[in-house]
Amino acid sequence: MPKWLAALFAASFVFYTDDYVIAGVLPEIARDLGVSQAAAGQLITVFAVTVALVAPVAAVVLARAPRRVLLVASLCAFVAANAAAAGTPSFTVLLILRVAAAAAAAVATPALFATAVQQAPAAKVGRYVAVVALGVTGSIAVGVPIGTWIGGVFGWRAVFATMAVCGVLALAGLLITLPRKTFGDPAPDWRAQLRSLGRRPVTFGLLANMSLMTGSMMMLTYLAPFLTDVAGAAVDARALSFGLAGIAGTLGMWGGGAMTDRCGPDRALLIGMGAVAGSMAGLWLLWGMRPVPITAVLPVLAVWGAAAFWNSPAIQARLAALSGVLAPQALALNTSGTYLGVSLGGLLGGLTLARWGSGALPPLAVACTVLALMLLSNASETARKTQARK
Incomplete structure (x- = not known):
């Protein structure tokens, strides 16, 4: 991997770790600042909403900027x-x-993807873009357990201080390694973007990803209160749970990439979505059996963590193939869809937590996953029909 590509990966990882890094210490933030846990969860929601709104606009408006x-x-x-x-x-x-902080991440997102495309050899564009995308999605899998541990040992304020230090390190990496000739491109024709990105297979694929992220990240946002209710988990047990889910998510992401290369993105997504739904059903069952030891919850969390991040490489590969030369814009739009799903997950999860308690989160996550599966099936069928007519 070129040093500049490693720096792009590090920057994307730092930017997007900042969103979910506080998920494991929401109870402590809520208690210290005198708000409810549902209100504290909106710290994640506003970050995600900002990214979702700003990233696609920045991709076009700032296309000419260095x-x-x-x-x-x-x-x-x-x-x-x-x-x-x-x-x-x-x-x-x-x-x-x-x-x-979210606006800064959103402005950087299109630039990260476009720089990878611009600097990559022609035969490696897809892989270089995937490295940057891995920084965005992998941050959720790895950043949360790290943040939970830091918050548990040093307090939640140390989490933000750590993110500031990591930002300085990422900045140094870019200044040292990134070529100076990373100019912007002429602003892409917006009509061409709308024609390409507005096609039904692409649109439904984006919506499927958004629905899937809504369900999965709803559970991740409020996993701490769920674990407290089901297993009486203190901050150390929550850190262990987030860490296990993060490790499983990282392995699942690589497994999903391998399955995408072997069997295609659609089949990989079907497998991943099925596993997400199954693990959510398992968590719902454990809720009904509460209180249970944390050791009974951990295997289900591992399956869920692996399945939730299994889908990311398949989504990226599918959109890049469908969008062609507009792949950077499509991936920036997918980032928006991902974080819009994250924000919806935080909002719906917060409302559900406040009204019905944490036990209602798993079945709602299953419903979101089923909706994603239906959208994906429709998108795949439409793409096959379109290809058959050519």
Whole structure:
């Protein structure tokens, strides 16, 4: 891997770890700042909503801007927002700072993908783009357990301070390794983008990913209160649970990539979605048997973690193949869809938690997964019919 590509991966990993890194310490944030856990979960929601809204706009509006400048400016803003978040005593101010950090991540996202495409050899464009995408999605699998451990040992404010330090390291990596000739491209024709990205297979694939992320990330956002209710898990047990899910997610992501290469993205997605639904059913069953030891929950969490991130490589490969030269824009749009799903998950999960308790989260996640499966099946069938007519 070229050093500059490793730096792009590190930057994408740091940007998007910042979203979910606090999921494991939401109870502590809520208690310290005097808000409910459902309200604290909206710290994740506002980050995701901001990314979802800003990333596709930035992909077009800032297409001509030098990408090195965009990335450096975004990381500087990111570091400042996290450093300020580490010291604020106000929940309202913390929400505003989360929006600022998310805007920096959203502006950087199209530049990260486009730089990978621009600098990659012609035969390796897909793999180089996948490396950047792995930083975005892998951050959720790995960043959460790391943040949970840091928060459990040093306090939740240390999580934001750590993210600021990581942002400085990522900035240094880009300044040292990224070629200076990373200019922007002429602004892409918006009509061509709409024609390509608005086709039914692409649209339904994006919606399927959004629904899948809504269900999976709803559970991840409120996994801490769920574990407390089901197994009486303290922060150390929650850190172990998030860590196991993160390791399983990383392995699942590589497994999903291998299955995508071997059998195609559609079949890989069907397998992954089925496993997500099955693991959610298992968590619902454990809820009905509560209280249970944490050791009974961990195997189900491992399956869920692996299945949830199994789907990411298949989604990326499917969209890149369908979008052709507009792959960077499609992947930026997919990032928006992913984080819109994350934000919906945080919002719906918070409402569900407040009204019906954490036991209602697994069946709602199953419903979202079934909807994603239906959308994916429709998208695949439409793509086959379109190909047959050519």
